[in-house]
């Protein structure tokens with residue numbers, strides 16, 4: 001079968017490989033679609049993943065998708081499950097105000113979930129205009145270009161959109177700048193949920209006095225514990241818009257170049273579809 005292999009730093013290639021050996025507690029899964037993602041530790045990192053025709057998968061990690069669910073949509077259960085976990089932790093209430101920093105697939109799914117959870121003010125900051133426009137279609141009530149606006153003043157300043165700050169901030173970019181912004185965008189007593197993965201070793205500056213004085217709750221949200229079923233239901237029921245997040249589908253042959261290069265401007269999610277090849 002064909003599989004995309006990471007064999008060295010920067011060495012991503014398409015190979016003909018043996019079919020996976022299946023252990024007693026494993027399943028053989030034929031891959032319909034696998035999303036290209038930033039840098040997590042999971043299946044596809046420590047053991048072979050979905051950039052192949054077939055995958056050996058521990059049974060306990062397998063999930064049967066609802067009947068009729070488009071496999072291209074099924075590939076979004078994992079990222080949506082991660083966003084659900086973050087939204088669960090955040091404790092959004094009807095009428096809450098929310099800021100989402102970063103308009104990639106994670107930020108755009110979080111905007112949709114925040115709307116579903118009852119937030120009535122949802123502000124997204126991201127640099128690309130096409131993503132800001134998409135976010136407004138998907139439920140953001142306001143978007144900000146962080147390259148032309150002072151994000152903190154524009155949102156939480158005395159004459160900002162939500163003077164004093166918002167109830168919940170989701171950091172979904174994974175860069176130092178947005179981590180630092182997130183602490184200053186939450187209101188006193190507000191919640192900051194760190195979803196973005198900053199590279200190990202990156203440090204961010206904040207004043208402990210500020211966290212203490214304003215009683216901020218700063219939470220980390222990692223992966224998708226026990227949220228897969230709800231993610232699948234939300235996608236299968238059409239409650240969450242997926243089609244507009246799929247920028248393009250590529251074959252296994254095209255995958256190495258897609259994985260090795262940054263996304264093209266305007267792209268949100270690229271899916272690798274083995275049977276396209």
Ligand code: NAP
Nearest residue numbers: 038082102104105106126127128173174195196197222223
């Ligand atoms: P992504 O496509 O790279 O989206 C992040 C986006 O943030 C960037 O594309 C960029 O879009 C925007 N950004 C960068 N700098 C910014 C800034 N200074 N201000 C505002 N926006 C900025 O990645 P993703 O797939 O959506 O994932 C987002 C983050 O979540 C990544 O760090 C990823 O590793 C992480 N993640 C975490 C979990 C978890 O379980 N915690 C799960 C999946 C992913 P523009 O070019 O439009 O600015």
